[in-house]
Amino acid sequence: MNKGNVSVQKWPASSRVFHWISALLLLVTWLLMLMYSYDESKVYLGLHKAFGISVLFWMIARVINRVFVKAPPSVPMPKWQTIIAHLTHFALYALLIAMPIAGLLMSVYGGRPVDMFGLFQIPVFVTPDRGMARFYNDVHTEIIWPMIIAFTVAHIGAALYHQFIKKDNLMKRM
Template sequence: MPGTGQTNLRANAAESQNWDAPPNAASLAQISMFDLDHGAARGGSLRRDIEEQAMTPRSDTARYAGISIALHWLMLLVIVGVFAAMELREYYPKGSDTRNWFKSWHFTLGLTVFALVWVRIGARVFTSSPAPQVGPAWRTGPAKLVHLALYALMICMPLAGWALLSAEGDAIPFYGLSLPALIAKNPVLAQQIEWAHVLGGDIVFWLILAHAAAAIFHHYWLKDHLLLRMLPARR
């Protein structure tokens, strides 16, 4: 009979062979179940972590408040009406009723922009807004300047139109009302204001195009969901 020492050597050799052998499916399943149970015991389920992360809103898809979104698109429509009224006016002879009608609506809609921009500024101040977009300075800097310029022009352009009508001695129409003149009648000053008003209108037109082009670039090229922040959420 083999001795005790020889028996122990054989047992150790068998254990060594079993350790080096590849694990079978049953052993892998046992190891996996052990890892999952051990991970849950340490403080958290992977599934629960994934669900919590999915439920956390992403900053790049957060939207502006509903009133800010509504005012954004409403003011765009009004501004389109301002430009359309001024362009369509040119198709009719000076002094005609139709030409004066378009001119009246040009100034009425312009003053509507002036009223709405203050509501929009208040909405931006008193409602939540998405976090600013992160990006290189060459992209974020001009974007901020365009926004500031648009807000400034939405305030200054209607006031210039109001002053223009006042300097010409014309009535200032606003939905059936006649607003008071800002300045006394002054034909020379009226020409200067008209020149600045026309120039400002051209600047507004190109700034809006640049703003729209940047939004399209962000949405289709950078794919950073910037455009979605100013769109209503889908139900």
């Protein structure tokens, strides 16, 4: 196949919407935590939690969608790159589900219900336990968050490599 003639096979519209809204929700959740780190307002923390739980709901819906849609055939690339890409994608799905669960467990073990934009509350469904709250705090901030950064940087780096160095139109798929 000649690179220049390959017509781009896109992901289905549903997958593209799930992908870009996930990225947007992640960005907003992170920005709210950044704002909270400058100004310890409960408003930012509350919104961080509500957007974080939204990431969880969105990712569950995204995984269900992923089971039913057909992925476009991979762009030609060395086999090791396809394997690394698939592992990275799988890690991002797992991390974006584990992160809000750890946040939720941190909150409820701390004895705090989670308010979802004033629409409904997730109640404290465990017996509050300071040790467990601290454990999930560490998992949230010291284990999963650095992994999200690492895999996201690798993912965006790979997208830029395809866009500007390989110039194979991979980005158009998503």
